[in-house]
Amino acid sequence: MSRLILEPTPQAQWQALVHEAQTACDxxxxxxxxxxxxxxxxxxxDRPDCTARIMAEDYLKSQALQGEQRAGQLREVGDHCLLFSGLFPQLAERRLVPVSYFVNIGRASYQQLSAGLDRGWSRMYNHLYEAFVVLMDILHAMRGLGGETILTPFQAMDLWQDTGSRRCYEQMCADGRVSPVPAATEKH
Known part of the structure; x- marks a missing residue:
């Protein structure tokens, strides 16, 4: 990170970090x-154990649930997938799946929530579904504030091809090893 973030509350610290990441990835x-x-x-x-979860299994279990239990499980799956794809993409490599695996399951979870909830929450989860890749890009930028690249060039290329991630495209161009043709828009 470029500087130490000292704010009076944890919420203010996270918000400052999110702002810095948004600026870093434009x-x-x-x-x-x-x-x-x-x-x-x-x-x-405060939940470091959350990385032990298997998202496909949790997603499939949510399909058998009803009402609030189903909504809660889908929200957990979507949220975990957003964190995994954005902050911990190395989990995908360890599990021998592409990072887009988390993107696809997370987006599907938010989309199902959008279809099954009242109007106010439906809009919010639809917004999360549509902005999933942008949120992931911001989380990648957050991890990259310290100067390290969190995706290998191959992971960045795969993720760009699968999702249209602007951050992955920019990483590939910055590496100088690849000159991809820019995608018209993000796919998700």
């Missing part, structure tokens, strides 16, 4: 997405 979130991301980071900051 992306901006609206207030609802930014708030969701900040509270998601706060909620999982």
């Amino acid at each position: 992306r901006s979130l609206d207030e609802s997405l930014e708030s969701y991301l900040v509270f998601l980071l706060m909620r999982f900051a």
Whole structure:
């Protein structure tokens, strides 16, 4: 990170970090997405055990549930997949799956939530579904604030091809090893 972030509350610290990451990757979130991301980071900051979960299994289990249990399980799956794809993409390599595996399961979870909830929450989860790749890019930027690249060139290329991630495209161009043809828009 470029500087030590000292804020009076954990929420303010996470918010400052999210702002710095948005600036670093030249992306901006609206207030609802930014708030969701900040509270998601706060909620999982004290749960290092969350990386042991198997997302496909949790997603399949959610399909057998009803009502609030199903919604809660789908939200957990979507949130975990967002964190895994954005902050811990190395989990995909260890599990022998592409990072887009987490993107696809996370987006599907948010999309199902959007279809099954009342109008207010439906809009929020649809917004998360649509902005999943942008949120992932911001989380990648957050991890990269210290100067390290969190994706290998091959992971960046795969993720760019699968999702249209602008951050992955920029990483590939910055590496100088690849000159990809820019995608018209993000796929997700």
